Amino acid sequence: MIVQVFKRVHDPVCMSTEILESRKLLLGNDFGYVGIPASNISYNVYFSFREFEDAISRGVNTAPGQDQLSYLMLQHLDEGTKHELLMLFNYIWEVFNDSIHGHVELPSLLVKIIDTPQFQRLRNIKQLGGGYLVYPGASHNRFEHSIGVAYLAGELVKTLREKQPELDINVRDILCVQIAGLCHDLGHGPFSHLFDQMFMPQVRGNHEKASLDMFEYLVRVNELDLENEGDDQENEGDDQEDGDDDQNDGEDDLVFIKELILGKPLNGNDSSAGWPYKGRKVEKSFLYEIVSNKESGIDVDKFDYFARDCYHTGIKNNFEHLRYFKFARVIEVETNQSTRRRICLRDKVVGNLYDLFHTRLLLHRRVCHHKVTTNVQIMIKDALLKANGHLKISDATKDMEAYTKLTDQVTERILHSTGNDMKEAREILVRVMRRDLYKLVGEAKVSYSNNSPYLHYGKGKEDPIKYTYFYKKNDIKTAFTIPRNKVSNFLPECFLEQTIRVYWKNNDKKNLKEAKQEFQTWCENNGFEVIFRTAMLDLTGFMIRFEIQC
Secondary structure (H helix, E strand, O other): OOEEEEEEEOOOOOOOOOOOOOHHHHHOOOOOOOOHHHOOOOOOEEEEHHHHHHHOOOOOOOOOOOOOOOHHHHHHHHHHHHHHHHHOOOOEEEEEEEEEEEEEEEHHHHHHHOHHHHHHHHHHOOOOOHHHOOOOOOOOOOHHHHHHHHHHHHHHHHHHHHOHHHHHOOOOHHHHHHHHHHHHHOOOOOHHHHHHHHHHHOOOHHHHHHHHHHHHHHHHOOOHHHHHHOOOOOOHHHOOOOOOOOOOHHHHHHHHHHHHHHOOOOOOOOOOOOOOOOOOOOHHHHHHOOOOOOOOOOOOHHHHHHHHHHHHHHHOOOOOHHHHEEEEEOEEEEOOOOEEEEEEEEEHHHHHHHHHHHHHHHHHHHHOOHHHHHHHHHHHHHHHHHHHHHHHHHHHHHHHHHOOOOOHHHHHHOOOOOOOHHHHHHHHHHHHHOOOEEEEEEEEEEOOOOOOOEOOOOOOOHHHHHOOHHHEEEEEEEEEEEOOHHHHOOOOOOOOOEEEEEEEEEOOHHHHHHHHHHHHHHHHHHEEEEEEEHHHHHOEEEEEEEEEEE
């Protein structure tokens, strides 16, 4: 594709007062931005779209003292390339200095989303909920995690695009995947999973569904015209199959983003018989594995929160996502009488994937479900329930305007209240501040139940690597699975374990002693194995919270 860019006599300066004399100057290492002369002389510059893209990606809006590239310049392109370059305009980078990934570059379209009250709300929602009251360093929030996921999502899809041009990944695909990564946690409530899994066990859906509602609300109230700002019509004629109804590309993109956030089709039909998604055709099925991978559980969401949570809690992260990016390829895989493109990995990195899921286990065991973390979160949940009648906290999920204002700071409102209607809730939070926590009666291993929560490697009782495909160095077009016994004899035989914990809310030591005796008797009668305090560090199960009222 050849692009013609020209400057008319009376046009204002678009970027630079430097004279753009040649294509070499435009693309040279000593020229970090696209220069447009303030000259009355019309001129023509011919260069390929790839060269134009490279020039812009190297810092089009970062030159000191220079005006930014404007739409005016792009409007002078012929109709055949205008929309693609207008899309490229959204890839003028903004730089964030992230504690995990370093200098993170995001396109301006994502920055428009970040600079909204709905997204800024995530600054006040702790990533690890009550874990901050156990790990002093765990002060990070959903805000920086979401930026990290958007960055990694973009890096992975761009890596695949560079390796395999035949995948036909366009700029629009990259933007949609990045937006989905950025917005995947918009629906989290106060203290993250404390709100989702404990305060509202009867919640209508999950936080991904709330993320869809918040995303739609964000786009609407901030008047973000994603259809036009994110419209790349490079392949407009190829995106529709013969016989399909005509559909606007922008609307397809919105559906695509929502499907990526939800991790499944919007209509709930995830049957493997046909292709259930509407945002992209089956040829781009691999894009659905990047942000929320329901196939194997390996996605950039985990890559970021593993690295971020480990960093802030002092736990060693044994998984390196850059190695994953290095060896990721898209290969056609035949499953259930259908052929789909899947992200596959070199066979030699299978051990690294077990490190990934073992890191997940360590984080949940040592941080998310630490016995004190669980205790603190139960108390915060109790306080929210006590205050719910007055503050109508649960009703906020039905109104995104109200939900935008619901963050961790709701506990500050309770603590600083003075009325009797908040007295019980306030007293519970004061106990948390004074470290006067509920007492642990005991814990025990229990048999697996489909109706109870549990801790696992990502796929319940099954080995998640069973659902991951690999390829060999000398055959990059054939995908296959690797049985666990072909990897190592030291891998776990069981991938799921459950325990229960019983907490005593009263400080009566006499009754606490009796409760411990009753708990042990109950475990023996039900065939449950009691876990003693000395064995707590070896606990690998999800703690089911049984609370004894007193």
